[in-house]
Amino acid sequence: MSALAQEVLWSPDVDPAVLPLVRTPDFLSSASSGPLTALGEEHKSPEGRHALHNARALTQLLFLPGSDAHGQLAALIPLDAQTLGRIEALTRFWRSWQGRAVPPDTRVTAQQRRRFRLMMQAADGRSNGASYRDIAIALYGLSRIAADPWKTSALRDAVIGLVEGATSLIGGGYLQILRHRRRA
Structure with a gap:
């Protein structure tokens, strides 16, 4: 299954x-x-x-x-x-x-859900041999990647951060998603 x-x-x-x-x-x-x-x-x-x-x-x-x-x-x-x-x-x-309106689960924001999705896509690409540039093209489109020199591109840094973040999640960090982050 x-x-x-x-x-x-x-x-x-x-x-x-x-x-x-x-x-x-x-x-x-x-x-x-x-x-x-x-x-x-x-x-x-x-x-x-x-x-x-x-x-x-x-x-x-x-x-x-x-x-x-x-x-x-x-x-x-x-x-x-x-x-x-x-x-x-x-x-x-x-x-x-009780059949009433259900408030949303506040542990993960919409922005965090989007970033988690991007991280998993980036990690999947990396595990299948894609370069950071290839991943960036898949996530952001060729026109955005071609607009700046790749070595100094902010999107390059973003993709590297997504892959590193995904590696942390895959290594067990995903368990923190289940808990609220509360201020001390």
Whole structure:
């Protein structure tokens, strides 16, 4: 199966947007939540059972041992450095589940998504033997590349930066994409 066709399931330790769900404690049982719908296939792991919820927005859920997707559920939000990101993920999930407008995921901006795409294209070209100039032509077009001397071109520096950034992402830096960058 192609990597593009497979579900990617993350641990909540790696991706703060994964929502761990537990059985609602008995003293909170008067708060009826109703069953979850729009759940994908469940996948067992040492942590529990993972499933994707896709009503209006895709959310990965982790049903911890003792919880039931059709029973009363509560979200478990660890109090750690990623708490605010986890609360945002919970808010997106809850709004999706309730059929309300879902706010965008703020971990990655549109500009960052565009740069990630360019980095992956540059890395793909480089791994297939393309020169930096060839990559620049593919990304920016021949007319823009021909407008300036290549050795001193700002686009040359940009392509080198894209390849270096992609190398960092491929080496494990992609995990930082899953977390918010918060000011200290």
